[in-house]
Amino acid sequence: MRSNTTARTARRRTLRIAAAALTAAAGLSLTACSGSDITETKPAAHADTGKAAAESSGAGSATGEQGADAQPGPGAKDGAKAGASGKQSGGAQAAAGGGAGSSVERCHTSGLKAAFATGGDAVPDPDADGATSTSIVLTNKGGSTCKIGGFPGVDLKTENGGGVWSLQRSSAKSHGAITLKPGDSTDFTINLALTKEEEGFWQPAFAVVTPPNETTSLTLDWPWGALVDQRGATRPATFVNPIG
Known part of the structure; x- marks a missing residue:
């Protein structure tokens, strides 16, 4: 009876150890899969961010091509204002120059x-x-x-x-x-x-x-x-x- 009991106990330990080993292996496998998913997710997120940045950078070019149909950002508005101001200033100087050149009145x-x-x-x-x-x-x-x-x-x-x-x-x-x-x-x-x-x-x-x-x-x-x-x-x- 003791030998049989001892034998059964030994088999149970062996089974428990085997089960524990299988459980641990399964846990490690799941952890590795989970860790792999996180690692792959982060690069994917970075890739999307880079793509968005590229698209954002490309949007400026699209705005320039679209001209008046595009909605420029604040910087573009400021630049446009500066350009317009420059043209007006140049035009005013040209007008002033023309006025100076034609300032001689007719003889009365x-x-x-x-x-x-x-x-x-x-x-x-x-x-x-x-x-x-x-x-x-x-x-x-x-x-x-x-x-x-x-x-x-x-x-x-x-x-x-x-x-x-x-x-x-x-x-x-x-x-x-x-x-x-x-x-x-x-x-x-x-x-x-x-x-x-x-x-x-x-x-x-x-x-x-x-x-x-x-x-x-x-x-x-x-x-x-x-x-x-x-x-x-x-x-x-x-x-x-x-x-x-």
């Missing part, structure tokens, strides 16, 4: 003096039979530089002021603006059809000159003889040419 009537040129070849030929001219000189009598160009207005008036002949312009092109410093002069010519006939003539007493783009005039005494009366003509032989 009050700053000009007019006179017929009476020296040398400037005097019209009374025997030219309508193919002659006279010149009117405009001088900057002011204290600042000014610009003048284009066609002046010229009205010829009789002694009593009862008649006015507004001269037509020639077909010549304007020479552009001329800069006159204080004391500088320029001129324009008037083609004349002088006549000595006792009929069909017009005798001016005054020449009223209105500078370009002005509304006030300068009045000069007419120093020459009578003109062929062509006030109603389509292409009269007496007409005004541009300044310069």
Whole structure:
């Protein structure tokens, strides 16, 4: 009986030890699996983070490509504002520069003096039979530089002021603006059809000159003889040419 009991006890111990060993092995196996899962999870998490960072970095490029459809971040807004400010500043400087370059005003009537040129070849030929001219000189009598160009207005008036002949312009092109410093002069010519006939003539007493783009005039005494009366003509032989 004892030997049988001893034998059974020995077998039970062996079974318990074997079971314990199997349990321990199973526990170690589970621990290893569990540990393996954790280890693999962490790299996976890091990989996702890296991917998200890459996508985030790529989002900036996408925003740049999308332009106005994208919603830029605060930094992008600040950058855009800075860029816009820079452009506006540059534009303002350019405008200021342009303003400085074009600050010379046009010549006003009050700053000009007019006179017929009476020296040398400037005097019209009374025997030219309508193919002659006279010149009117405009001088900057002011204290600042000014610009003048284009066609002046010229009205010829009789002694009593009862008649006015507004001269037509020639077909010549304007020479552009001329800069006159204080004391500088320029001129324009008037083609004349002088006549000595006792009929069909017009005798001016005054020449009223209105500078370009002005509304006030300068009045000069007419120093020459009578003109062929062509006030109603389509292409009269007496007409005004541009300044310069």
